[in-house]
Amino acid sequence: MSDEEFDILDDENSHVAASQHVEDDDPDDRHNSGNRRNFSMAMTQKLFGNLDGAGAENHVSYAENAYVTPRNRFEEILKEENVRIVNDQDEGMMDMEMGSYEKCVVFGNNLNSEDLCRNLEKRMENDRGETFAEFLLACGSDQDMLALFLSPAKSLFGLQDTIFRAFLQIKATQTKAFDFLLQKLNILAKRQDERDLLLAQTCVAHMRHLSRLFEPQAVFNTIFEFQWRFWSPNVRNDLIAALPEIFTDISLQQSTAVRLHKECSETQGVPGLPSFQLQIIETLRLLRMDPGTARKIRMDLCNLCMDLDPACLPSLVAFSLGSLLVFQGKADDEEAHFHEMLRQLARLLKIDGLKKKTSKPSSDSLIVEVFGHFLKFFRLNDKRAWKHITTWISKSKKPVVATKPEEDMDSEETPSPPEEESATWLTTFEAFLYFSLLSNTESCPPTFVAAVNSKILNIPAAFTTKFLRIIDLVISCKKFATCHLPALIHVARHCFWSSDGNVRQMGVSMWKQLFVGMEKRDREKVFTELMKHFSQSETECEAVLDVFFKVIKSTNSSVIQEFSTQIQKCIELIHKLSIPNIKRLFQVMLMMPSKSTEKEATRFEIDEIISRFLLSVSDREKFLGLLALLMKIQVEMGKKHSENQEHLVREGISRCEEAVKSSSALRGAFYEHMRIVLQQHKRTEEIRFLSDWSTDLLKRFKNDFFELPPNPESNTDPDSQSTWNLKLNSARLLEIAPMFELIKEIQVLKMRWREEDQDSLTSSYDISVIKNLSFAFEAVLPKDENLPLNRQEKLAQLFFNVQWTRTVLNGFLSQSSVDFLSSDDVSTLSIKNFYVMMDAEKKLAASLVDLATWNVPNLNFGRSGKRDVIVISSEKTKSKKGRKRKSDETTVIGGDGQTNSADVTVNDDDREENLEAEVVKEAPSVLLQLKSHYIPLKLRPIVHLMKLANKKRSALKYLCDELQSVIDTLIKQKKKTPPMLLAARRAAAPTTPNSSKFYHGDSVTIWFCVKKAVEQVWGIVELVFGVFAEQSDASQELKSRVQKDMDDLGEKSLNLIHSILSGELYGGEEKLSPAERVERKSVLIRIIEKKMLSSEHLSNDSEKARVEIGKFLAKSAEFSPTPAVAVAILDVFEDLKLDEDDDAETRKIMAKYALAYLKKDWSKVDELWSKGTRYTCAVRDILHHYIRLRKEKDQLLAIQWILTNKVVQLVPEDDKRKSCVFSQQSDDDLLEKEDRKATFYCISKTTFGVIFKTLFGNLNSRCLKYDMSASAAKNGGVDIEDTLESWETASSCFLILCLLLRINKIRTTAVLTSAIKEGKQFLITVSKKSSFIFLMDNITKGTNFDTICRRVEKILSAVQQGNRVLQSIGTFAKTNKCVLLLKKFPELRAESENCLRVIHSAMVKNECLNAFTVGLVKSRSIDGDIIMDQRASEIDSDSE
Incomplete structure (x- = not known):
């Protein structure tokens, strides 16, 4: 291209740029000026009544006598400029009702407004402002003259701009004209005459839509010199509305916003204050300002939201949201400002207060308008706004609970929010906002819906009542509730799906409020959704x-x-x-x-349904009719002061007894459900028929099922003290236990009716009733030789024996009377029935050997289906029957838990040995299935029976299992279960009427029983370990059966202590604060100390008690016979939470025992402890406890020592030579010489999977501690040396764990899965939260800079090498087509790339990029071999 062509091209580009510049930015553009002039003329024409504007007919020809002779010098000047004043009576021009001025301005010839402005400007340049002075003099002398010059002018081209506006457009006169206009405006706006106010509004209109302000600051100062807040409201509001059109410069608009914001806070003596505040806020919406100013004004206005007039709220919200839209900054700052605004409105904006201030229709419309602005905002700012509101919900729903530094981070306890947090869990503003946004189904993202669901479903129980009041408030806003009914139904529906019973009940109340509070049309929608x-x-x-x-x-x-x-x-x-x-x-x-016309028909229809059920040949339908009759009785008993109650109850019970005559199962169902009816109406008024009926029922029960022995002297059982025998009929077994429970319930009700004081004697009622029914407790069951010969009848009677003994034990031992329970007769009968129950259970399990399935007798009438079927394995593999031999039951005679070899005796117990010889291998499964169908023993009877068990092994084992089941049930009641799992669990479990929330008693009863249980169970612990200690000193070993029982008893008792001390118990319905939990745990600790020590050595300090218990466990740990007992001891020791500094010696002893457990060859104890899931889980738990028992600062060393000295021994010698890492050694001060040389039998190829996962998991847990976090380094909590030392050890452990993946002989898919999960977590910790990255970002060049860099390079090298091994898992997964690994690997790869980016950024910052080499290494497989095929290496992430 030549120079000339280049110059031409350059000129063309400059012309284009210039034209673009003028078109965008030139304020004098004629097109824009014309628009402004047209706007101005339209405004003045509107005020003067001529709405047609330039389209009207032009009358500019007047007779000579119509022209007004100039009355002053200014009119003469106008005449010289071809502008005349005429008398005009055109009604279209003037508003005659408002008063015509009779004169108008007419432009002659082709004159227009722009020509006049130019002519006047030239004239004033020559006369030095004389023209403008004459103009001011003319306007000031007469108000009519001012009005004339403020009125539009006529011309051949239509209406033209006013004379006054011509001076506002001229640079030399603009500021002075503004000053004069505002002075006149200040006078006119304070008057009350409509003509003056109209002229004032005309003055305001002249300020709008000017082409340009030549001295904007002077005009700004002039406008805000006047106190226009005291003007007439209409004029003042017009001036405020005109400000954005007067000041178009952004800096002046910001200054205007600041001044208006200040004016908004002035409320004293302001006329029309609501309209004043509203107009200011509306004007602020139009003004431009910087983010800082907008934030300050927004915060101040939000603080005043309840002080302003309610009509201002929609505009206030619109301004606040609009000020966020114009913010241009970091996303985090934008989110913070949005959250700040929501926080203010949530705290200050009270919807209920708003409704009180205004009438109901107005408040409804205002509320809909306010939250409608939020919906518009989210539509305009789609993605970011939804993200911000979602994070706001997620942050606000997290309870802020102060935790101690020493608290366990792995604890499964969920802290409950404090009371002040619960009180503000959800404000009315937030609730209305969430409902309004949820109804926007088109743009509402799933993340927001999930956040709202989580917020609602995690409402604390203390806040439930307030939330329901908020729902009432929402429904009372009819317009809002109608618009957002789908959102309300959405929340109510998810409450139904919650696993928390309190939330489900909250959902019930919410649906009820919707059903009652909505209008008829909406109520039908609610009912339709509810019935789904x-x-x-x-x-x-x-x-x-x-x-x-x-x-x-x-x-x-x-x-x-x-x-x-x-x-x-x-x-x-x-x-x-x-x-x-x-x-x-x-x-x-x-x-x-029902309506009066339909009442009888409806009642007749229900009675017809009942009769149809009762007349059916199906027992199931008869049972349904029976339930309907019982519900009819229950409804009548629930009525107060009913005249026909006695008659209707008698009639209902008579119909029930008539219906159940033909079936024993129906009678049992009637007794069972009638008892439930009476339980639910304990405070009902006396019904005399029930008293008479109970007497007859008791008589029938005694005559039908009990009998006196025919000849008491012929009783050959020396232990039997009973005077009654149980008379059984195989056809009536199902009705005996329910009949007994019903009689007991009615007797209690009768006793309450007889007493005047219903509160103080409640416990005496139960004792009196129990004594009256003592014959049932004393009755002897038929002996084995009297069992039916028929197989099914025998099984049914054995099942009945179990159910009956459990029923009487629950009935008699659930009393709280100490005198009753401590009597010898009660104790004897209790232990006798207990052994009968155990014997019947074992016989029933043994009798099921030859059956494939067995239908459990029940009163469900076909409803439960598979749940009432016991499945026995189809393989009838019989065990070899052993010969009868004397039992080796061990009884400890010594008291206070102290035993010696002389106290151990062998007793005869042939029953246990004979039964166990007949049970097949599948018996444990059968026993568990049977147990789920038995009536559960209550907590109080279990604790009392443990006291009476006389230290019998079989009894104590059985009771420990029962107590563990009760504790697990109580804990499950407190834990939340997902709805689908809850439904599956209920479907699998049999339906028993006894499994209610308060089956084991209220919270006080449970807490009392827990304290007693701890005392009894700890006595078992001392007993067992006393035997273990004696066994280690004695020359003679215990028999294998005794040894196994003692091992099981030790494991079960310690697990019970662990379950109780874990803090999950203390009552199913009771909500305890963290402080109350700690206090109750201290009580249990002191109870254990009291049981363990003599009274003179007791202390009231729970901390000292913890230490004493810890010392006992440390002393007993030596005698752990199995890994399961070892784990149980370590679990209980962990529950004590001993301080690692104050109690370091005790923790050190336990750590050494944990290490000893890992060294021990447990297969010598039993082959069971050499393989299998139970063994590997025990090894995992022991290793985990060992690392946790070490001091926090030594945990990394412990992990490194086990890896380098013991786990590495699993690596073959050929593989060791491939990497020097496998040859490195580490030292641990805790370990002695024999520990280093010892063989760790628990660390083997069998257990490598759990060893690998446990070590990797504990490594990550240690790296997440405070002293290795960026916060600690930032706050000076750790120095550089400690940081480098910790991360050197951590990175070394990480590298070894990763290199172990290359050993094919010990690598499994489970190990690789654990490596992906834990490796990803380690990389996240290193890159995002670690003190190591903080150190790299803040390395200062000093004397030890080179040393630090070398150590940093060593750490980076270890992390990078380990990361490379992890990335090779991708190649392995694709080569072997492992779907599980392919699903999990992408997350690991993403975190790997992020970690490398973070490290690379830190190296660049320190100008040390050469120390971080990327992409110059060869791709290797997971076995460490070089990959020669490039296609295979493409999927590997080693190309970082």
Whole structure:
């Protein structure tokens, strides 16, 4: 290209740039000026009543006498400029009602506004402002003259701009014209005359849409010199609204915003204050300002949100959200400002207070408008805004609980939020905001929905009442509730799906509020959505029926009448419902209010349903009819002061007895469910028929099922002290236990009716009743030779024996009277029934040997299906029967838990040995299945029986299992279970009416029993370890059976102590604060100390008690016979939470024993402890406890020592020579010379998988501690030397663990899966949270700079080498087509790349890039071999 062509091209580009510049930025552009002029003329024309503007007919020809002779010098000047004043009577021009000025300005010839401005500007250049002075003089002399010059002018081209505006457009006169105009405006705006106010508004209109402000700051100062907040509201508001059009410069708009913000806070004596505040906020929405100013104004306005007029709230919210849109900064800052605004509004904006300030229709509209602005904001700022609100919800729902530094980070306890946190869990503003956004289904992202669901479903129990009040408030805002009904239903639906019972009940109340509070059309939608849950899971069906109950019992129960037909149709699904839900459905149908015209028909229909069920040939349908009759009785008993109650109860019970005559199972069901009815109405008024009926029932029970021995002297059983025998009929076994429970319940009710003081004598009622029924406790079951010969009848009677003995034990030993329980007769009968129960259970399990399945006798009438079937293995592998031999039951005679060899005696117990010889290998499975169908023993009887067991091994083992089951049940009641798992669990478990929340008692009873249980169980622990200690000193070993029983008893008792001390117990329904949990645990610790030590050595200090118990465990750890007992000891020791500094010696002893457990060859004890899941899990737990028992600063050394000295021994010699890492040694001060030389039998190829996972997991846990975090380094908590030393050890362990993956002989898929999970966590810790990266970012060049760099390079090298091995898992997974590894590997690869980026960034920052070599290494497989095929290496991430 030539120079000339280049110059031409350059000129063209400059012309284009210039044209673009003028078009975008030139303020004098004629097109923009024309627009502004047209806007101005339209404004003045509107004020003067001529809405047609330039489109009107132009009358500019006047007679000579119509022209007004110039009255002053200025009019003469106008005449010279071809502008005349005429008398005009054109009604279209003036508003005659407002008063015509009779004169107007007319432009002659082709004159227009722009020409006039230029002419006047030239004239003033010559006369030095005389023209403008004459103009001011003319305007100031007469108000009509001012009005004339403020009115539009006529011309041949239509209406033109005013004379006054011409001076506002001229540079030399603009500022002075503004000053004069504002002075006139200040006078006119304070008057009350409409004509003056209209002229004032005309003055304001002249300030708008000017082409340019030549001295904007002067104009700004002039405007804000006047106190226009005291002007007439209309004029003042017009001026405020005009400010964005007057000041177009961004700096002046910001200054205007600041001044308006200041004016907004001035409220004293301001006329029309609401409109003043509203106009200021509306104007602020139009003004531009920087983010800092916008934030300050936004914060101040949000603080005033409840002080402002309610009508200002929508504009305030719109301004606040709009100020966030214009923010241009970091995403984190934008999110912080958004959260700041939400925090202010959530704290200060009270919706209930807003409703009180305004009328109901106005408040509803305001609320909808306020939250409508939020919806618009989220639509405009789609992705970021939803992300910000989601993080806001996630942050605000996390309870802030102060934790001690020494608290275990791995603890599974979920801290409950403090009371002040619960009180502000969700504000009314937040609730309304979430509901308004949830209804926007089109743009609402799943993450936001999940966050809201989590927020609602984790509401603390203390906040439930307040949340329901918020829902009431939402529903009371009819317009808002109607608009956002889908969101309300969404939240209520998810409450139904919650695993927390409290949240489900909250959902029930919410549905009830929606059902009652919504309008008729919306109520139908609510009912339709509610009924969708009826046919789902049992919990949802139960919740739906509870909603109907609440509606029926509410003051607005009539709203359910219109849905009575649909509810009655639910009877069609009755065969799919559980028994409790069937009962609820019948209750709803019986209690449902109906119109007077339909009442009898509805009642007749229900009675017809009952009769049809009772007349059916199916026992199932008869049972349904029986339930309906019982619910009818329950409804009548629930009524207060009912005249027909006595008659209706008598009639109902008579019909029930008539219906169950033909079936023993139906009679049992009647007794069982009648007892539940009476339990639910303990405070009902006296019903005399029940008293008479109970007497007859007791007489029948005694005559039908009990008899006196025919000849007491012929009783050959010396231990029998009973005067009664149980008379059994195989056809009536199912009704005996329920009949006994019903009689006991009615007797208690009768005793309460007889007493005047119903509160103080409650316990005496139960004692009196129990004594009256003592014949049932004393009755002797038939002997073995009297069992039926028929196989099924024999099994049924054995099952009955178990159920009956459990029933009487629960009934008699659940009393709280110490005198009753401590009597010799009760103790003798209790232990006798207990042994009968154990004997019956073993015989029943042994009798099922030859059966494939067995249907358990029950009263469910076909509802449970597979749940009532015991499945026995089809393989009838019989064990060899052993010869009868004397039992080696060990009885310890010595008291206070102290034993010696002389105290151990051998007793005869042939029953246990004979039964165990007949049980097949599958018996444990059968026993577990049978146990799930037995009536559970209550907590108090179990604890009492442990006291009476007389230290019998078999009895104590059995009771420990029962107590563990009860504790597990109580803990499950406190833990949340996902709804799908909860439904599956309920489907698998048999339905027993005894499995209620308070089956074991209230929280006080449970806490009392727990304290007693701890005392008894710790006595077993001392007993067992006393035997173990004696066994180690004695020359004669215990028999194998005795040894196994003692091993099991030690494991079970220690596991019980661990379960109790773990802090999850203390009552299913009780909500304890963390402080109360700590206090109760201290009580248990002191109880154990009291049991362990003599009274003179006791201390009231729980910390000293912990130390004493820890010393006992450390002393007993030497005698652990099995790995399971060893793990149990370590678990209990861990529960004591001994301080690692103050109690370092005790912890050191336990750590050495844990190491000794790893060295021991447990296969010599039993072949069971050489392989299998139980063995590997025990090794895992021992190793985990060993590392945790070491001081925090020594844990890395312990991991490194085990890796380099013991785990590396699993590596073959050929592989060791490939890497020098396998040859490195490490030292540990805790270990002695024999420890280093000893063989660790527990570290083998069998256990390598759990060893690898445990060491890697503990390595990550240690790296997450505070002293290795960036916060510690930043705050000066650790120095450079400690940081480097810790990370050198950690990186060395990481490298060794990764290199172990290359050993094919010990590598498994499970090991690789663990490596992906734990390796990813290690890389995250290094790159994001570690003190090592902080050190790299802040290395200062000094005297030891080279030393530090060498050590840093060593750490980086270890991390990079380990990372390379981890990345080779991808190649292995694809080569071997391992789907599991391929699914998990991408996350590891992503974290690897991120870690490398972080390290690379730190190296670049320190100008040390040469120390970080990337991409110059050869690709290797997981075995360490070089990959020659490039295609195979492409999937490997070694090309970092």
